[in-house]
Amino acid sequence: MKRGRDEFDADDAHQNGTSEAEQTSEHPSKSHAVDQGDEDLDQPVQPVRRAAQVKKGNECPYLDTVTKQNLDFDFEKCCSVSLSPVNVYACLVCGKYFQGRGQQTHAFTHALETGHHMFMKLSDGRVYCLPEGYEVDDRSLDAIRYVLNPTFTPEKIAALDTDARWVRSLDGSEYMPGLVGLNNMKANDYVNVIVQALLRVLPLRNYFLLPENYASCRSVLVQCFGELLRKACNPRNFKGQVSPHEFMQAVMMASAKRFTIDKQSDPVDFLSWFLNTVHADLTGGKRKKASIISRCFQGELEITTEAGTGKAALPNAQGEVTDLVERVPFLMLALDLPPAPLYKDALEKNIIPQVPIFELLRKFDGARIHDDIKAGRRRYRLTRLPAYLVLHMKRFTKNNFFWEKNPTIVNFPVRNLELRDVVPVPTGKTGEPEPSKYDLVCNITHDGKAGEGTYRAHIHRKAEDAWYEVDDLRVTDILSQMVVLSETYMQIYELKQLASQRKA
Numbered sequence: 014m015k016r017g018r019d020e021f022d023a024d025d026a027h028q029n030g031t032s033e034a035e036q037t038s039e040h041p042s043k044s045h046a047v048d049q050g051d052e053d054l055d056q057p058v059q060p061v062r063r064a065a066q067v068k069k070g071n072e073c074p075y076l077d078t079v080t081k082q083n084l085d086f087d088f089e090k091c092c093s094v095s096l097s098p099v100n101v102y103a104c105l106v107c108g109k110y111f112q113g114r115g116q117q118t119h120a121f122t123h124a125l126e127t128g129h130h131m132f133m134k135l136s137d138g139r140v141y142c143l144p145e146g147y148e149v150d151d152r153s154l155d156a157i158r159y160v161l162n163p164t165f166t167p168e169k170i171a172a173l174d175t176d177a178r179w180v181r182s183l184d185g186s187e188y189m190p191g192l193v194g195l196n197n198m199k200a201n202d203y204v205n206v207i208v209q210a211l212l213r214v215l216p217l218r219n220y221f222l223l224p225e226n227y228a229s230c231r232s233v234l235v236q237c238f239g240e241l242l243r244k245a246c247n248p249r250n251f252k253g254q255v256s257p258h259e260f261m262q263a264v265m266m267a268s269a270k271r272f273t274i275d276k277q278s279d280p281v282d283f284l285s286w287f288l289n290t291v292h293a294d295l296t297g298g299k300r301k302k303a304s305i306i307s308r309c310f311q312g313e314l315e316i317t318t319e320a321g322t323g324k325a326a327l328p329n330a331q332g333e334v335t336d337l338v339e340r341v342p343f344l345m346l347a348l349d350l351p352p353a354p355l356y357k358d359a360l361e362k363n364i365i366p367q368v369p370i371f372e373l374l375r376k377f378d379g380a381r382i383h384d385d386i387k388a389g390r391r392r393y394r395l396t397r398l399p400a401y402l403v404l405h406m407k408r409f410t411k412n413n414f415f416w417e418k419n420p421t422i423v424n425f426p427v428r429n430l431e432l433r434d435v436v437p438v439p440t441g442k443t444g445e446p447e448p449s450k451y452d453l454v455c456n457i458t459h460d461g462k463a464g465e466g467t468y469r470a471h472i473h474r475k476a477e478d479a480w481y482e483v484d485d486l487r488v489t490d491i492l493s494q495m496v497v498l499s500e501t502y503m504q505i506y507e508l509k510q511l512a513s514q515r516k517a
Contacts, residue, residue, distance in 0.1 A: 082251065233263045
């Protein structure tokens with residue numbers, strides 16, 4: 014395969030005994046436009062690199078051939094022929110990716126074969142006309158550069174939660190920045206609902222909308238997640254949905270294919286893995302160091318194991334058998350559903366039980382005993398509340414033969430979930446109970462049988478104070494009364510005081 018000069022710039026300069034600074038200094042007036050992809054390896058190596066000629070849009074006869082409807086920057090930036098991610102250009106006419114632009118490169122060949130002349134370098138957004146080889150500078154190309162790499166300011170980020178207007182894509186459809194459909198490529202709906210949920214965690218969203226916050230982090234997963242959130246919040250998108258293809262590729266690589274595009278997985282498992290992995294990537298593996306993940310989701314539990322059971326079964330250093338008290342951080346809390354009835358009622362119908370979420374939360378009142386053969390007799394008490402409370406309903410259990418799903422309906426409020434009414438809450442420095450009132454911002458449901466089915470998300474949009482149901486690409490409005498009737502599987506609640514402080 015012929016390789017473009019981008020892959021050999023450093024080697025070429027070394028072979029010629031001339032540094033890049035020395036080469037460009039011979040033409041100081043053109044040093045800002047040094048070209049890195051317009052020559053081919055079959056040509057003699059030149060000690061001086063020539064800058065591409067720059068023409069204005071009105072000087073290029075092919076500028077009007079650019080077709081925005083065909084452009085999609087959501088997929089991996091690899092050449093469609095060589096599959097190489099190095100020195101890749103997008104054809105602005107058909108949208109395909111090609112490597113290089115020098116003679117005998119794939120982009121150059123594509124231009125000759127199809128008559129497509131406009132190509133954008135994906136690494137920096139510069140546009141070139143091929144096979145002529147000159148650079149094109151025109152303001153009309155800025156919209157394409159913005160879709161390629163959306164940027165935000167603090168003012169634009171704040172407007173996402175106050176501006177209720179919908180925006181229009183190129184095909185005339187309307188969409189909401191920050192609440193767009195996500196493409197399900199085969200079976201990645203379990204990831205789509207988590208992305209929609211994390212977009213409701215505003216400190217996390219705002220952090221990732223500004224790449225300078227994590228510019229020093231080399232994690233591909235972190236960088237791709239930030240890029241996905243910026244595209245989902247882009248108010249100038251060409252289309253009203255986003256494909257998480259690049260993000261899923263990063264997920265598969267980071268998880269060693271534990272989570273894939275073509276195999277259904279559990280969103281609770283994925284969220285747990287994702288939060289822990291991103292936290293480790295942002296802190297350089299120092300898990301006790303604070304990050305945006307811990308600041309949003311981390312709380313603390315006091316776990317008391319009764320003497321003679323579990324970890325407290327053996328005597329301590331003093332030879333005494335006593336209760337074992339541990340302080341354990343958590344990112345989400347698992348709630349145990351009551352067993353579903355085994356028999357049908359008199360009308361030969363299965364009874365679907367209902368339970369208030371407050372009853373499930375009593376698991377953490379510090380008094381109720383939970384007996385486990387391995388872990389022992391334990392009590393749980395909340396000692397630190399997170400800014401965002403993630404609750405997981407344990408709907409799926411495995412017997413000796415297969416997985417079973419508990420159909421119990423959980424009754425929960427969408428506003429003003431007051432933990433103080435159910436469990437003891439931590440006290441502040443003044444001795445007063447800390448704020449413990451939460452509002453629901455996302456509710457994830459499961460449809461179908463255990464091991465099958467799909468996941469949907471119910472999302473609260475603050476700008477309108479309205480609820481929407483997101484099922485992959487489909488975004489529809491829904492009444493809050495319908496949200497509470499759903500078969501909830503996971504929920505994210507926002508501390509009400511946090512929202513009040515943000516408004517102030």
